[in-house]
Amino acid sequence: MKIASTFLTLATVAMLWSCGSKSTETTDTTDFADSTNEAVTDNAASDSASAVAEDDAEFAVEAANGGMAEVALSKIAQEKATDPKVKEFAKQMITDHTKANDELKTLATSKNITLPAAPNEEKQKAASDLGAKSGSDFDKAYIAQMKKDHDETVKLFEDAQKEVKDAEMKAFIDKTLPVLKAHAEHVKSLDKTK
DSSP: OHHHHHHHHHHHHHHHHHHHTTSSSOOOHHHHHHHHHHHHHHHHTTOTTTOOOHHHHHHHHHHHHHHHHHHHHHHHHHHHOOSHHHHHHHHHHHHHHHHHHHHHHHHHHHTTOOOOSSOOHHHHHHHHHHHTOOHHHHHHHHHHHHHHHHHHHHHHHHHHHHHOOOHHHHHHHHHHHHHHHHHHHHHHHHHHHO
């Protein structure tokens, strides 16, 4: 019965989302993931064994959004950066964030958490703005964006260490946070050379 009601809730959310997407506005996949997760956690609240805390799902959505954005921005940098150190950093971002994104997807699937299919509109705009730059202006803008994003992501993960309830999600955070802190330090050192 619980499974049937979960599917009914997901079907309702999908139907509402698809109806809403017929408007001229684009639907943010992060908002859709949050709405879907909220419906599932509300519906599963009576079954505490399978219920994932709403905070845990929100963290997963936000982490996925940031991780996908890091990969997208770094792929642009692989093509457009002029400084070999910036290209090298971008390559490392693609490798590390793709690995973390894949781990998070697997974990989210096991916890019945819906993740966004693409970065949110804010992150997509940042990628578009970055892609419009070239030469040393691009390198400086990429480094500035990476610095900002990693500061935000480190804070997200540090806060989640205190708030997330799921043990496997906590293990993911504990494993990933040192890598994110290393990225933040690396990009700060690159920033000093520009």
